[in-house]
Amino acid sequence: MPALYERLGGKPAITAVVDEFVGNVAADARIHQRFGKTDIAHLKRMLVDQIGSASGGPEKYMGRDMRSAHRGMKITEGEFTALVEDLVRALNKFQVPAREQNELIGPLAPMKSDIVGV
Numbered sequence: 001m002p003a004l005y006e007r008l009g010g011k012p013a014i015t016a017v018v019d020e021f022v023g024n025v026a027a028d029a030r031i032h033q034r035f036g037k038t039d040i041a042h043l044k045r046m047l048v049d050q051i052g053s054a055s056g057g058p059e060k061y062m063g064r065d066m067r068s069a070h071r072g073m074k075i076t077e078g079e080f081t082a083l084v085e086d087l088v089r090a091l092n093k094f095q096v097p098a099r100e101q102n103e104l105i106g107p108l109a110p111m112k113s114d115i116v117g118v
């Protein structure tokens, strides 16, 4: 089977999902205030690189590790869930099949302890 990266449709498809995802976050009253001071173009680039690299693409993620990136924010479990929901809505919008969604979302669970409450 091709790498997840190929099955998702490569960089153009991942970029489209990230744009939609960040748009969902911006419209999500549960969490959008968290991103008030964030450079959104930079965040999108980081997310494309992170997802590209994690799914077997040629991108290299050069951003901070998850604990450093979210340190001091004291992100709650509810906020983490909200963000994942915004991602799933983006994946559904582009009709990414369940198998690929699970392969993409599965690796997020182990990141939770580096993001929530730190």
Ligand code: HEM
Binding pocket: 031, 034, 035, 037, 038, 039, 042, 043, 046, 047, 050, 062, 063, 064, 065, 069, 070, 075, 079, 080, 081, 083, 108, 111, 115
């Ligand atoms: C699966 C969960 C998550 C992943 C994979 C993730 C990924 C990332 C990445 C790659 C960056 C960029 C790091 C850098 O620029 O070096 C980032 C930054 C950021 N994340 Fe997350 N994140 C997650 C959850 C969350 C949640 C739940 C929130 C808040 C509700 C959040 C808020 C932020 C903010 C505000 C920044 C920008 C920090 C800054 O501007 O310095 N993240 N995240």
